[in-house]
Amino acid sequence: MGRISVSFAHFFSFCESYSLDFFNNLSRVNISACFIPNFTPLPIAIGIKQKYKNMSKFGVVIFPGSNCDQDMIYVLRDIMGQEVVELWHKDTDLKSCDFIVLPGGFSYGDYLRSGAIARFSPIMEKVIEFANKGGYVLGVCNGFQILCEAGLVPGALLHNNERKFICKNVFIKAENNSTLITSEVPTDKALKIPIAHGEGKYYADAETIKQLNVNGQIIFRYCDENGNVNDAANPNGATENIAGVCNAGKNVFGMMPHPERATDGELSNIDGRWIFDSLLSLVKN
Numbered sequence: 001m002g003r004i005s006v007s008f009a010h011f012f013s014f015c016e017s018y019s020l021d022f023f024n025n026l027s028r029v030n031i032s033a034c035f036i037p038n039f040t041p042l043p044i045a046i047g048i049k050q051k052y053k054n055m056s057k058f059g060v061v062i063f064p065g066s067n068c069d070q071d072m073i074y075v076l077r078d079i080m081g082q083e084v085v086e087l088w089h090k091d092t093d094l095k096s097c098d099f100i101v102l103p104g105g106f107s108y109g110d111y112l113r114s115g116a117i118a119r120f121s122p123i124m125e126k127v128i129e130f131a132n133k134g135g136y137v138l139g140v141c142n143g144f145q146i147l148c149e150a151g152l153v154p155g156a157l158l159h160n161n162e163r164k165f166i167c168k169n170v171f172i173k174a175e176n177n178s179t180l181i182t183s184e185v186p187t188d189k190a191l192k193i194p195i196a197h198g199e200g201k202y203y204a205d206a207e208t209i210k211q212l213n214v215n216g217q218i219i220f221r222y223c224d225e226n227g228n229v230n231d232a233a234n235p236n237g238a239t240e241n242i243a244g245v246c247n248a249g250k251n252v253f254g255m256m257p258h259p260e261r262a263t264d265g266e267l268s269n270i271d272g273r274w275i276f277d278s279l280l281s282l283v284k285n
Helices: 020-026 069-079 122-132 142-149 206-215 273-279
Strands: 002-005 033-036 058-062 084-088 099-102 136-140 156-158 166-174 191-197 201-203 218-223 242-246 252-255
Touching (some): 058 069, 069 084, 069 273, 099 122, 122 136, 142 156, 142 252, 218 252
Parallel strands (some): 058 084, 058 099, 099 136, 136 252
Antiparallel strands (some): 156 201, 166 191, 166 218
């Protein structure tokens, strides 16, 4: 009996608001993993686990409405061979984690606006404190929105230009190799990474955008399959095709695309592994 991961985001791509009670009731249920008899995944993690030493401990925060937490845990633990613990949104202890991940989903049903309520969850006080002390934090999709709401990265995520939920593969490229998350990604390589969001249009005022460019805080931009950054490759209207940014200290990273959905060989796309390889570059060999 083997396990495959499935994402609820695909089932909800037609709807951008849900019942808070519904998510509170389901949030403790493992909705992103299912068991299928006579299914045996390929041993794709063999060799990868041997490639890295344990980075100590990753903590994946679970909010009411998170739906990509188990996908992220699976990739970090089973594919990348790292120790991972689940952190509940009401927790006030990061359990001595060395790296915190805010996963994708629809925290609190995206009420008010995406990430606005989750930003006030009890655990976020500790995440903010951790980040301000230099601790590494990654926010993916809804996690990126939460980071923006918490002021841990600059800018905001607005409704997509077409005001529709977008769920498809896109291409992104690393802007530089000066951050941990892009350190192993060739800057001339277009990575095919899925997106699934209704509010993914990155925005910041002109002065902030200027500083992001000067400081090397833009980590990913949307591009075409050949790596060309242009309007046609911009799926949501993001300012300057920005798909991800980091803070000035370069220890907090936010991105809208989902690298955890492009890391398992069973999905016929492992471009996301470049990003996880980068995150683990400090502990290679």
